[in-house]
Amino acid sequence: MSLRSSRRLRAAALSVATGLTVAGLAVAGGGATAAPADPVSTPVPLSTPDGVVSAYLLNAAKANPGQTRLVERAVRAAGGVVVQTWPQIGVVVAHSDRAAFRDDVRRLAGHALESVGATRSVPxxxxTPDGLPAPWGPGKGQVRKGAAVDRSEDSTGAEATLATTPDPRESEQWDLAMIKADRAHEITDGSRDVVVGVLDSGIDPDHPDLVANIDVEDSVNCTDAGRPDTSPTGWAPTTSDHGTHVAGTIGAARNGTGIVGVAPGVRMASVKVVNDDGFIYPEYAVCGFVWAGQHGMDVTNNSYYVDPFQFYCEDQPDQYAAKEAVRRAVEWSTDQGVVHAAAAGNSSYDLANKTTDATSPDDGTTVERTINNACQDIPTELDGVVTVSSLERFPAGTLENRLSGFSNRGLGVIDVAAPGSRILSTVVKDNGYGLKSGTSMASPHVAGVLALMKSVHPDWTPAQMVAKLRAQADDHACVVATAGAPCVGTDAENSYYGDGVVDALDAVQ
Incomplete structure (x- = not known):
């Protein structure tokens, strides 16, 4: 189920049909001529030495309980521990301290196993969660020491600046005016029946602009090795206020205090997928997406890329298995009625023309590697996910805009654009307000618009919502950005803005 451009659909279909990663096939007369193949990505082996606990994702050949149970048995027989099982998508999370675990589990599972891969480059x-038998005994969890690292999609150096006055600050929210959210609010602030899952670092549970709109019952912590932790404080932020800032943009309450979100009348569930070191591992994301589908959420916001790879390459077994598990989780939750918005990323990268990556794996020793267009930033490049680029005010003091210099771009990859530079929103410190920049800040504007749309059109499917979101976006001229990277395409659809600037007013009319 793809909601991308037809160009990407055709390329993907040809790759699957041939079993090759190719740039495309030209068919003429009675024969086929293959275009030059994309370069094979540089191998990045993930070390899993004996005696060190490593994490794995295993994908059953079929997403049903029977096949999944066969994979679970193989995990145990191979010397691993089943940490979490998602039979609805045929995914198993496992831990093991045996170097040969991947090979052994493939042999033992046989045709029941589609793929297996390590999910990180560090222990x-x-x-391993309490209450699970561990064949290696206690104490080998190898907690990595060091300062927290923020791997989410807000631009580096964009620290929060605290508000100096408790007075309402809507007049400073140029971003809402740019996407016409202020005018949409004359029609609706959104419905309490609509729930947005904020897959992030947690939401401040007592911020005066957020507390009334937090859906505590559906909030969860997914960083306990990818298992749902529903403890009362598990979903609250610990080392990062990123999720709190994102939540404020989506749904800060209209209460005469501070700011107002794009959809101030909807509810938000805190789905914590960022651990205390700042990483979002694949099993955390799988947990978050499946949880959103299980709990009937309407929208999710995903202002991050899944660690430890900025791009997951399908010609690498570990990366393929992790990507496949996340893809299944996204697809299943979409089938349950959840629509997803995601940040495009902050590397000033052309996602439609990938060549190299010097940032992965980001949890250990990085490798400068060759990549190809089959290597994807997940979840933002997965089918059905709305990919959002970032805008900045230009000229200053107006509602005109251009692509933020840090924003990723890509013809046929970017769906819509939204404000993402110097966005005022909620922060944890002193229950205050601050400015942050990044595609992390752009994506929640789109999630908020989707929440408004769902409030007015409760029967619309995710596919209908994404189609309408793109059709209603305001076309933006294909112009040269500050960084000088060329804009490719037309004013109607281009590599900077996709189908245009998201329009909240059209979404509710």
Whole structure:
């Protein structure tokens, strides 16, 4: 189920049909001529030495309980521990301290196993969850020490600047005016029946602009090795206020205090997928997406890329298995009625023309590697996910805009654009307000618009919502950005803005 451009659909279909990663096929007369193949990505082996606990994702050949149970048995027989199972998508999360675990589990599972891969380049930091038998005994969880690292999609150096006055600050929210959210609010602030899952670092549970709109019952912490932790404080932020800032943009309450979100009348569930070191591992994201589908959420916001790879390459077994598990989770939750918005990323990268990556794996020793267009930033490049680029005010003091210099771009990859530079929103410190920049700040504007749309059109499917979102976006001229990277395409659809600037007013009319 793809909601991308037809160009990407055709390329993907040809790759699947041939079993090759190719740039495309030209068919003429009675024969086929293959275009030059994309370069094979540089191998990045993930070390899993004996005696060190490593984490794995295993994908059953079929997403049904029977096949999944066969994979679970193989995990145990191979010397691993089943940490979490998602039979609805045929995914198993496992830990093992045996170097041969991947090979052994492939042999033991046989045709029941589609793929298996390690999910990180470092030992498990959180330990194996309590209550599970561990063949290696206690104490080998190898908690990594050091300062927290923020791997989410807000631009580096964009620290929060605290508000100096408790007075309402809507007049400073140029971003809402730019996407016409202020005018949409004359029609609706959104419905309490609509729930947005904020897959992030947690939401401040007592911020005066957020507390009334937090859906505590559906909030969860997914960083306990990818298992749902529903403890009362598990979903609250610990080392980062990123999720709190994102939440404020989506749904800060209209209460005469501070700011107002794009959809101030909807509810938000805190789905914590960022651990205390700042990483979003694949099993955390799988947990978050499946949880959103299980709990009937309407929208999710995803202002991050899944660690430890900025791009997951399908010609690498570990990366393929992790990507496939996340893809299944996204597809299943979409089938349950959840629509997803995601940040495009902050590397000033052309996502339609990938060549190299010097940032992965980001949890250990990075490798400068060759990549190809089959290597994807997930979840933002997965089918059905709305990919959002970032805008900045230009000229200053107006509602005109251009692509933020840090924003990723890509013809046929970017769906819509939204404000993402110097966005005022909620922060944890002193229950205050601050400015942050990044595609992390752009994506929640789109999630908020989707929440408004769902409020007015409760029967619309995710596919209908994404189609309408793109059709209603305001076309933006294909112009040269500050960084000088060329804009490709037309004013109607281009590499900077996709189908245009998201329009909240059209979404509710």
């Amino acid at each position: 498990v930091t959180e330990g």
